[in-house]
Amino acid sequence: MKYIKPPLELMRRIAEGNSDNQDIALDVYCSDSLLFREFFWFRLWMLTHMIRRRSEGATTCLDFGGGSGVFMPSLATGFPDVRLIDLNTSQAEELRDALGTENVTIVNADITDYDFGEGTFDAVVAADVLEHFEDLDFPIARLKRWLADDGTLYTSLPTENLFYRLLRIPFRKQKPEDHYHTAREVEDYLRTSGFRKVAGWYHPLFVPLFPLFRISAWRKL
Helix, strand or coil, X not given: CCCXXXXXXXXXXXXXXXXXXXXXXXXXXXXXXXXXXXXHHHHHHHHHXXXXXXXXXXXXXXXXXXXXXXXXXXXXXXXXXXXXXXXXXXXXXXXXXXXXXXXXXXXXXXXXXXXXXXCCEEEEEEECCHHHCCCCHHHHHHHHHHEEEEEEEEEEEECCCHHHHHHCCCCCCCCCCCCCCCHHHHHHHHHHCCEEEEEEEEECCCCCCCCCEEEEEEEEC
């Protein structure tokens, strides 16, 4: 699996042309601040390397809540069958078409109305998604159902710790109203729901020293 960063101008053009889908791509991955946007891209670099180490030979992958599809090009190099599900996929569809990633299927649906089937995926990526669910019961039950018994779930979660909150000040960012859970809360919920952590990294320093994000791999018990 290779780490692929789509061209910045392409991402900006897609984001600006989809005013009905103001995903974080325009605000974060396409930020005018090089430091700010590279910080967020580095999370996907870390995920790429973790997946490469732990899912070698896997064939099916789900990008859960894939949004604008920024991680889709990387996933498409590592899995013959990639699927992305989100409530609004217009940006992801345009990006897929522009890059010609033919092994990606995009599903525009609510997970409450759509079911891939039990054990469909060797790998599932939930990158900065689970903290947006006020009630974690259903999404985590879906992830557990869709993940194969020997599959791996990969998560990226904002810590929402004091350092995280303080950094919002110089970057003039406010906490999204739908950030309902911290990384610790989501990970504790995963453990009580039948998952065990098999790998964990911290962004930006790889160690738990003022971490801003937790990058983790999970297996079913």
